[in-house]
Structures are given as structure tokens and as C-alpha cells.
Amino acid sequence: MPLITSAGVGSGLDLESIIKASVDAENVPKMQRFAAKQESLKVELSSVGEVKSAISKLKDTIEKLADIDNFGKRIANIRQPDGAEIISVTPTSDISTGNFKIAVEQLAQGSRAVSADGAFASADAVVSASGGTLSFSAGADKSFDLEVTAGMTLAELRDAINASDTNFGITANIINTGDPDVGSKLVFTSNVSGDGNDLVITSDTAELDAIETYDATTNPSGGMVIADADKAQDAIITVDGLTVNSDTNTFKDAVQDMTIRALEVSPEDTSGTKLTAKLDVDYDRESVTKLVDELITNYNNLVGMIGLQTRVGKPLNGDASMRALSDQLVSTLGSTLTDAGPFESVFDMGLGVNKEGYLEKSSLVRSLNEAMDDNYDDIGTAFAGENGVAKKLEELLGNYVDSDGLMKQRETSLNAQLDDLEDDVINHQERMKSFEASLRQKYAGLDVLIAQMQQTQSYLGAQLSNLPGFTKSK
Known part of the structure; x- marks a missing residue:
């Protein structure tokens, strides 16, 4: 039997349309149901x-809101003297609120040593013909040694000091005065500040005496001098008239639980009195207000979203879990508080729920600002305390959106159904292929049979037409 690749070719019948109609009758309704289910x-x-x-x-x-630290922040407001910026401050959450007057009497500095006049003619002057060791120190625990090579020049010494890996904070410079009697000056600056932390330089050879440090009043060998104005010194501030010293410009806990940094010496008034900066430390009410505003916005966004998705015609209309969430939100938000001062619920601190279920600021009992004025610490307890409403809401919402929460489980279930539906579509398409193949096989046999009968009819017709007296019908 010859292979017929297009149904109806042999018989002339429109078998392709018949096959297509049969397959469509089986396939189209099913695919429409799949598409509707997927959508x-x-x-x-x-x-x-x-x-x-x-x-x-x-x-x-x-x-x-459940983090008590967010209610413990403090803010420092500073009114600097006119035309000056003498201090900056960093309060911690433990500092007590209060007002302070602060003046900067003196800034901390490291020492500065300068070589004697005529010690070095120029930057190319040889420091030591045979070499030796210079030892640098400042304070009790800062020191390093430097090997001076034979024939090292003043410029090479400067570069070696500045490049030393063990240098604790000494900067070397050369000032060329242009005066042949003065020559080139070697200048060392130490960043180690604080009273008694002057730079000390010693050597192991008399050739390096010119680089050793001496007191300004006793300089027997023409070494480097640290003038009184160049000595290392403490920073000094006064806080409400009380003097406080620090070996750096940073004062930690001069006011307990606050760091003060001295920036410049206070200017003086016409009587010579140092002007003060006015420091006010208060609760960071603004950050708490922003958090409450954020709570109102996001709470109302959720309430509105639940209302939108449960409308008639929406997929979550009549959904039991959405009704439960709405009820739980209101009941948890209004739950009874303990150890929160006068606040029995958050509705006692300037919040309320309107008839549509939206959260809003209210002043029926007291305003939020009034609550902050009178019972700031209790607001933190109301939200973030052990029995705080934020703790309870955090647990409630976690039951819905955590990795094992209801909404996550529901998403997982719906995605699994979509995957199963995709498999069903693939299986159905395979069945349709098999169904079409079986139809083609059946109709192929019919097509061949009809084609053979048509051939037989044509043959018999031809034979009969050749018989004597046979007349074709018109």
C-alpha cells in the first residue's frame, strides 16, 4: 500500500478538515480550560x-519600633559663638538630657623641633661622615630607630625618616632660609600630643649631636631646640566652668556618655573672657515621630491592600485568612500594655483607628507630642518593651510572611499548581499528538480503499464502453 502523507490525496475527500475538526473538538475546550485555570x-x-x-x-x-535602641537616641543641638565653630559632640543613648556651656581654652598639639642656626649649610650638607643611629621617642610608648648611613645628606635623612615603616608620627621637613649664617633648617613635627610628650631625639655618635633635641635654655652642642611655644600640650576645655584636660582634642566622657571634640580655641569677648558654646542634649523626638509616621503609612497601606484584594470579583474575596489578618491587626494594635506608665494601649499616646479601620494620629486623649513631653521613656516601653505592641505585631506579621508563614505557604502552593498545570498541558499535547496520529492512520486506510475503488470503477467503465452496443449515459 503506498504511503499517503496528506489525507484525502488518494480519494479526493477533504480528510484533513475532518481530522482537524476531530482534533479541535477534543483539544480546544481542554486548552481553554487550562488557560482559564492558569490565568x-x-x-x-x-x-x-x-x-x-x-x-x-x-x-x-x-x-x-520593636528595637528599644531606636527610642534611646539623643540629639545634641549646639549654638556656637558668633563666627566660630569651637566644638563638635557625639552623644550616646545613655546620656542624660541637659544643658551645658563649653569653652575651648587650648587645643592639643604635638611638639616641634628646629635645628640650630648654621648647623647645615644646605639640603646637600652631609649629616654624618661615618654613620650612626638616631633614636626618636615621644611619650611613654612611641619610639623608633633610624640607621644613618655614611655620607648621608640632610635631604636623604629627611626622606629616610618620612619613609620609615616604624615611624610613629614624625614628619621631617627642610626650610632653606637663603641666609648663609642660618643655612638650611631641619624641622621635625610630632603628632603625639599631650603635656610631657615632647619629641626626644638621641644618637650613638657625636657626629649626630646637631640632630639631638635639647631644652631651649640648655643647648651645649648646637642641637635641635623645642621652643616653649612648640612643646607638646594638652587640650583644655571648660564645661560649666569646670576645667577638663585631654592629651588629644577629643574628650570622651568629659560629660558622661558623650564625646566632645575641640575644634578651635574660643574667641574672647571685649573683657577677655572666652566665649562658650551652648549645648542642649535632648531626646531624638524627630526620629521617633518619623517611625510613628512610617507605622501609620505602612499600616494603612496594608489595610487598604487587604480591602482592595478582597473586593467582589477579586481572587481573595471572602478569603478567611484575610479576614483573620484584618481582625488580628486591630486587636493586636489595641492590646493592653504593662509597665508603660499611663499608657494602657497605644491609643493613649495620640493614635487612633477611624471607622474605615485606618490608623491615624488623634488628640482625643492626648497628642503624640504631649505624650513625648510627659512620658517619653514610656513610649519606648509601649512599643519595644517585653510586652510592647511592636513585639506582638512583629510576631503576628511573622506568622504570615516568614519562611514558614501563611502567605509564603500560599505562594508555594499556587506556584506548585502552576507547575502541575504546565505538566498537564504538556501531557495533554502529547495525547493530542497520539490522537491525531491514530486518526491519520485510520483515514489513511480509508483513503487508500476509496482510491482503489475509484480505480476499479474507472477500469470497469472503460471496459464496458468498449462492448458492442454500449451507450454512455448523458
Whole structure:
């Protein structure tokens, strides 16, 4: 039997249309149901995702409200003397609120040593013909040694000091005065500040005496001099008239739990009195207000999203878990507080829920600002205390959006259904291929049979037409 690749070729019948109609009758309704099911799952998955996103956003805010440190922040307001900026401050959350007057009497500095006049004619002057060792120190625990090579020049010594890996903070420079009697001056600057931390330089050879340091009043060998104005010194400030010293310009705990940095010496008034900076340390009310505003915004966003996704015609309409979440939000938000001063619930501190279920600022009992004025610490306890409302809301929302939460489980289930549906479509398509193949096989036999009958008819017709007296019908 010859192979017929297009049904109906042999018989002339429109078998392709018959096969297509048969396959479509079986395939199209099923594919339409698959498509409708897929669209329904995707829409529901999108709705679940929108609600889950709104829950997660609220949970992020709740986690900040559940952190007591966010209620312990302090803010420092400084009014500097006119035309000056004498201090900066960094308060910790442990500092008490208060007002202070601070003046900077003196800035900390390291020492500065200068070589004697005529010690070196120029930067190319040889420091030592045979070499030796210079020892540098400042304070109790800063020191390093430097090997001076034979024939080393003043410029080479400067470069060697500045490049030394063990240098603790000495900078060497050369000043060329242009005066032949003065020559080139070697200048050392130490960054080790504080009273008694002057730079000390010694050597192991008399050739290097000119680089050793001496007191300004006793300089027997023409060595380097540290003038009184160039000695290392403490920083000195006064806090409410009390004098405080520091070997650096940073004062830690001069006011307990606060770091003060001296920036410049206070200017003086016409009587010669140092002007003070006015420092006010207060609770960081603004950051707490922003957190409460963020809570209101994200809470209302979730309430609105639940309302939107549960409308008639929406995939979550009548959904029991959404109803439960709405009820739990309100009941948890209004739960009874303990150890929160006068606040029995958050509704006692300037918050309320309107008839549509949205959270808002309210002044029926007291305003949020009034609550901060009178009971700031209790607000932190109300939200972040052991029995705080933020702790409870954090747990509630976690039940929905954590890795094993209800919304996550629901997303997983819907995605699994989509995967199963995709497999069903593939299996159905394979069945349709088999169904079409079986139809083609059946119709192929019919096509051949009809073709053979048509050939037989043509043959018999031809034979009959050759018989005597046979007349073709018109």
C-alpha cells in the first residue's frame, strides 16, 4: 500500500478538515480550560504577592519600633559663638538630657623641633661622615630607630625618616632660609600630643649631636631646640566652668556618655573672657515621630491592600485568612500594655483607628507630642518593651510572611499548581499528538480503499464502453 502523507490525496475527500475538526473538538475546550485555570492562578498569586509585600513593608517598620535602641537616641543641638565653630559632640543613648556651656581654652598639639642656626649649610650638607643611629621617642610608648648611613645628606635623612615603616608620627621637613649664617633648617613635627610628650631625639655618635633635641635654655652642642611655644600640650576645655584636660582634642566622657571634640580655641569677648558654646542634649523626638509616621503609612497601606484584594470579583474575596489578618491587626494594635506608665494601649499616646479601620494620629486623649513631653521613656516601653505592641505585631506579621508563614505557604502552593498545570498541558499535547496520529492512520486506510475503488470503477467503465452496443449515459 503506498504511503499517503496528506489525507484525502488518494480519494479526493477533504480528510484533513475532518481530522482537524476531530482534533479541535477534543483539544480546544481542554486548552481553554487550562488557560482559564492558569490565568486564575496567576491573578491569585499576584494578589497574594501584593498583600505579602504590604505585610513585609509593615513588618520592617515594626522591627524598628520593636528595637528599644531606636527610642534611646539623643540629639545634641549646639549654638556656637558668633563666627566660630569651637566644638563638635557625639552623644550616646545613655546620656542624660541637659544643658551645658563649653569653652575651648587650648587645643592639643604635638611638639616641634628646629635645628640650630648654621648647623647645615644646605639640603646637600652631609649629616654624618661615618654613620650612626638616631633614636626618636615621644611619650611613654612611641619610639623608633633610624640607621644613618655614611655620607648621608640632610635631604636623604629627611626622606629616610618620612619613609620609615616604624615611624610613629614624625614628619621631617627642610626650610632653606637663603641666609648663609642660618643655612638650611631641619624641622621635625610630632603628632603625639599631650603635656610631657615632647619629641626626644638621641644618637650613638657625636657626629649626630646637631640632630639631638635639647631644652631651649640648655643647648651645649648646637642641637635641635623645642621652643616653649612648640612643646607638646594638652587640650583644655571648660564645661560649666569646670576645667577638663585631654592629651588629644577629643574628650570622651568629659560629660558622661558623650564625646566632645575641640575644634578651635574660643574667641574672647571685649573683657577677655572666652566665649562658650551652648549645648542642649535632648531626646531624638524627630526620629521617633518619623517611625510613628512610617507605622501609620505602612499600616494603612496594608489595610487598604487587604480591602482592595478582597473586593467582589477579586481572587481573595471572602478569603478567611484575610479576614483573620484584618481582625488580628486591630486587636493586636489595641492590646493592653504593662509597665508603660499611663499608657494602657497605644491609643493613649495620640493614635487612633477611624471607622474605615485606618490608623491615624488623634488628640482625643492626648497628642503624640504631649505624650513625648510627659512620658517619653514610656513610649519606648509601649512599643519595644517585653510586652510592647511592636513585639506582638512583629510576631503576628511573622506568622504570615516568614519562611514558614501563611502567605509564603500560599505562594508555594499556587506556584506548585502552576507547575502541575504546565505538566498537564504538556501531557495533554502529547495525547493530542497520539490522537491525531491514530486518526491519520485510520483515514489513511480509508483513503487508500476509496482510491482503489475509484480505480476499479474507472477500469470497469472503460471496459464496458468498449462492448458492442454500449451507450454512455448523458
